[in-house]
Amino acid sequence: MPVHNVDIARIFEQIGDLLEIEDANPFRVRAYRNAARTVSSMGREAADLIAENEDLTSLAGIGKDLAGKIKTIVETGTLPLLEELEKGIGGELTTLLDVEGLGPKRVAILHKELGINDRKGLIKAAEAGKVRELSGFGRKTEQKILEDLGRVKEGRGRILLAEAEPSAESYRDYLKKVEGVKEVTVAGSYRRRRETVGDLDILVSCTKNSPVMEKFAAYEEVARIISKGDTRSTVVLHSGLHVDLRVLPEASYGAALHYFTGSKAHNIAVRKIGVSGGLKINEYGVYKGKKKVAGATEREVYAKVDLPYIEPELREDRGEIEAARNNALPELITLADIKGDLHSHTNATDGKNTIEEMAQAAKELDYEYLAVTDHSRRVTVANGLDEGRLREQMGKIDALNEKLSGISLLKGIEVDILSDGKLDLPDSVLRDLDIVVCSVHSKFNLAGDEQTERIIRAMDNKYFNILAHPSGRMLGKRQPYEVDMERLMRAAKERGVFLELNSQPERMDLTDIQLKSAKEIGVGVVISTDAHWGTNLNYMRFGIGQARRGWLAADDVVNTRSLAELRRLLKR
């Protein structure tokens, strides 16, 4: 079983938690957490780097010791240190850290004083009234613990960006109307356009006597209030989503925006630069001694540490600060750069709208082109097209193109890659299409090298243009299939094939990290919506967010090209 970066990161996270409960040196704890983050945001598998004898200590936050530990994990799948820690204090203990109000210190006390090892034990002790007797605990804490343990997974984990969007926008609009409110921004990972968000961080600037904090807590979607102060409050919505509000004066808005947009790692890195220049940076501003020297805008904050403005989507401490310093930040793609959508379905298969309706929807977005790419015959549940029905649809599209103005339809297909690497329709019909999108919808469980070879074999077909949703993952539902993505990218580049970034909110396939690799490798990316009805074409905004997180510029993306240029690129 190959060991992936996520597996290594999980082990380091677990060690960080356990060490913290053991009250180890906090900087040692941080070192493990940093290493987890570094490993999980690498473009390449650590296992591959080791196989190639690369020096892991060149990675940020990885020294001799951790490099050795990574090697051990890759070779054995585990780590003696983790096993020791788990044997010492129990591996289940870290699940208690998820309980609201419990951190490492209190978990350690619960374990030491009451012998509690897991959630069950904690419930029992709390119900017996034993927890309140511990020093540092009390009646209220005990009550809160029981409430939180009793809640059925409410709001736990992250939700899709698209699921958070309606709440975020309506909350923002509501707060904007409150008396005295000047500006409202939903910051945090929402502003960084992460594919999932854990909570919403809303930032407000307002006049001194604005009732915004009261209004925030009184919002109709609020189920309960976790905390409420003068400048900061936290509530939970009926949906389970946690929302923080932070109120600041206008003169601090930029510093606060920077602070609450994160990521945490990016902020730490920026503050470190500040410290080295004798500056203190917090959410109120940039300070030289007692004197505030910046804070009204984010640009000001960056300028004080000699950096150009860094777009929110890049703020992950994945090299953006070094790039900024070297004036090498990419000019990120925007929605306005997109000239068309190259993956869409109609009611001929599992879409909901007619070709005309899809064309109309694309025209309303000012697109130059839309590719109609229904499923092929193997996908029987979607009523996939055989050659006859496809030819019929091609005829319809030709006729429609005569009629339509302002938009061109491309004749296409989303053809299945069969288990042997052949395509689900004969070349005799693929040849007559404008565009061939290819994807895997079966045999997800092949071994990694078999899956990789299956797909590369398919790419050998000269009509293969785009590999759709390349990893097959569904957020929260299905793991990506085993595949060597780097090999796929190189094979695609060699063959003039492009990789899709699928913008369906639960796909978001490729990931930000994979997109950055694609850019480095130089393989073209197509941002598509895989729309199954007209309004789905608007999912493009999610793909754009992901592409920006992957450092992509308009030039890196194929469907920013004019129709004429696109046609040339599609000829292999």
Added chain:
DNA sequence: GCCGTTTTCGGCCCGACTGTTTTCAGTCG
């Protein structure tokens, strides 16, 4: 445990809110 034009030791980012305290530790972001 990492790191280094303040280098091989001694640092390592910053503030708000709550509950338990009687001046603050723990948690959280």
